[in-house]
Amino acid sequence: xxxxxxxxxxxxxxxxxxxxxxxxxxxxxxxxxxxxxxxxxxxxxxxxxxxxxxxxxxxxxxxxxxxxxxxxxxxxxxxxxxxxxxxxxxxxxxxxxxxxxxxxxxxxxxxxxxxxxxxxxxxxxxxxxxxxxxxxxxxxxxxxxxxxxxxxxxxxxxxxxxxxxxxxxxxxxxxxxxxxxxxxxxxxxxxxxxxxxxxxxxxxxxxxxxxxxxxxxxxxxxxxxxxxxxxxxxxxxxxxxxxxxxxxxxxxxxxxxxxxxxxxxxxxxxxxxxxxxxxxxxxxxxxxxxxxxxxxxxxxxxxxxxxxxxxxxxxxxxxxxxxxxxxxxxxxxxxxxxxxxxxxxxxxxxxxxxxxxxxxxxxxxxxxxxxxxxxxxxxxxxxxxxxx
Numbered sequence: 001x002x003x004x005x006x007x008x009x010x011x012x013x014x015x016x017x018x019x020x021x022x023x024x025x026x027x028x029x030x031x032x033x034x035x036x037x038x039x040x041x042x043x044x045x046x047x048x049x050x051x052x053x054x055x056x057x058x059x060x061x062x063x064x065x066x067x068x069x070x071x072x073x074x075x076x077x078x079x080x081x082x083x084x085x086x087x088x089x090x091x092x093x094x095x096x097x098x099x100x101x102x103x104x105x106x107x108x109x110x111x112x113x114x115x116x117x118x119x120x121x122x123x124x125x126x127x128x129x130x131x132x133x134x135x136x137x138x139x140x141x142x143x144x145x146x147x148x149x150x151x152x153x154x155x156x157x158x159x160x161x162x163x164x165x166x167x168x169x170x171x172x173x174x175x176x177x178x179x180x181x182x183x184x185x186x187x188x189x190x191x192x193x194x195x196x197x198x199x200x201x202x203x204x205x206x207x208x209x210x211x212x213x214x215x216x217x218x219x220x221x222x223x224x225x226x227x228x229x230x231x232x233x234x235x236x237x238x239x240x241x242x243x244x245x246x247x248x249x250x251x252x253x254x255x256x257x258x259x260x261x262x263x264x265x266x267x268x269x270x271x272x273x274x275x276x277x278x279x280x281x282x283x284x285x286x287x288x289x290x291x292x293x294x295x296x297x298x299x300x301x302x303x304x305x306x307x308x309x310x311x312x313x314x315x316x317x318x319x320x321x322x323x324x325x326x327x328x329x330x331x332x333x334x335x336x337x338x339x340x341x342x343x344x345x346x347x348x349x350x351x352x353x354x355x356x357x358x359x360x361x362x363x364x365x366x367x368x369x370x371x372x373x374x375x376x377x378x379x380x381x382x383x384x385x386x387x388x
Contacts, residue, residue, distance in 0.1 A: 245360055259367055262358045268322040270374030275315050283308050 359370065
């Protein structure tokens, strides 16, 4: 039994003492085994402490201090209990807690004030944005009114300043002429007079500076273009277009594309002319017919006239669309070649005409003439109308 007590005491002292006690003749495993076998006898030699006495000792030490930030009790009156003041001094908030609560309340009030101020600022920004948009709209309206009501004297002043500007440097005038020469031919056809009006101040500017070689060459070229667009000189004969077609060096595929566009345009133009003649005949018949002075007769005549006018407008639109389609096909398929043709044509005192060049190509390819294609188109349309 003494060996068991020695082993237990060594176990309580630590593993080093237990190992020393065991030694080589008493291994640690055997000591633990002996200890486990002798455990029932330990109750007779050791007494456990009384838990009641330990609890009493702890209660004598005193109650633990309350937390640093304790919740402030609700001491105000409620619906279920009358108003009572706190009787326990430990429940009252400390000075530090009261200061913290005061700082928190002030921060909360400042945040609310800042939020209200931010809301007012956003409303002011929205109002300013709306006012700015309205001002922009009014400015656009005023600009439209001013552009629609241009003063003649102001336009003359602008022209004078342009003349002064172009006369200062002949090279600038030459670049302007080069840009005009590179424009598409179909645009020049439709607005030749507009380009002539733009070129006249350039010509005057070049003449005002006769000492400049660039000014003299620009003036000569501008005079040629103005004379051509104004149709003051006679256009050259077919030999000119033959020379242009030879200089272009068009491939067979390009010539085929051009002739196909020409055929489509002339056939559509023949159909358009036939419709125009039919509409004119109906309008003449309507005007020369017996006059019906009744209300129904007047309404019927007005309705018929309005319908014929709409047909005429649609017919003109079809004609313009056909012409534009032909130009688009030509300039998309053989754009580089016709840019060269435009430059060659502008070297002569006249405006180039694409249809004349196409007619020259059609003669070389032994294609039907324009009159033949338009007549065939009119006969086909008439036969289809009779069958319908």
